Amino acid sequence: MIGARIGHGYDLHRLEPVAPAGAGRPFVLGGLSIEHDRGPVGHSDGDALLHAVTDAILGALAEPDIGQLFSDRDPRWDGADSTIFLAEAMRRMKARGLRIGNVDATVICERPKIGPVKESMRTRLAELLGTDVGAINIKGKTHEKVDAVGEGRAIEVHVVALLVP
Numbered sequence: 045m046i047g048a049r050i051g052h053g054y055d056l057h058r059l060e061p062v063a064p065a066g067a068g069r070p071f072v073l074g075g076l077s078i079e080h081d082r083g084p085v086g087h088s089d090g091d092a093l094l095h096a097v098t099d100a101i102l103g104a105l106a107e108p109d110i111g112q113l114f115s116d117r118d119p120r121w122d123g124a125d126s127t128i129f130l131a132e133a134m135r136r137m138k139a140r141g142l143r144i145g146n147v148d149a150t151v152i153c154e155r156p157k158i159g160p161v162k163e164s165m166r167t168r169l170a171e172l173l174g175t176d177v178g179a180i181n182i183k184g185k186t187h188e189k190v191d192a193v194g195e196g197r198a199i200e201v202h203v204v205a206l207l208v209p
């Protein structure tokens with residue numbers, strides 16, 4: 045598969061009680077709103093899965109990362125829908141004559157449980173990435189109750205993406 049490119053993306057967001065009780069934004073993951081009493085703290089909407097996918101694509105292209113393209117000091121991105129960031133990575137990918145081969149993601153959090161929303165999340169991600177659901181995999185894991193992630197105070201995501209001509 046000459047010309048294929050692989051990229052890795054990682055993200056972590058602190059989870060806090062949803063405002064006004066805390067600094068958490070409404071919980072959103074993979075472009076899906078999920079009912080939860082805690083939510084990500086972040087400059088944008090805090091969608092850790094979309095941020096990691098965006099960085100995996102940008103990484104595969106060896107282009108600047110999400111933090112370089114969309115500064116967390118820029119008021120334009122305050123509360124921004126993270127699909128905007130993903131769309132820019134996709135634009136750069138297409139400009140290079142590439143498309144998504146497949147994406148494999150691991151979401152690590154204590155709650156909410158990923159299992160019940162996994163299929164709708166795959167469908168949503170496939171739609172955002174312009175590919176079919178068979179090219180998208182999402183694994184949900186806990187952190188066995190240890191450290192910040194295991195104590196429900198953070199969510200962590202790892203993503204590998206293969207781009208093909």
Ligand code: MG
Binds near residue numbers: 055056057091092
């Ligand atoms: Mg992020």
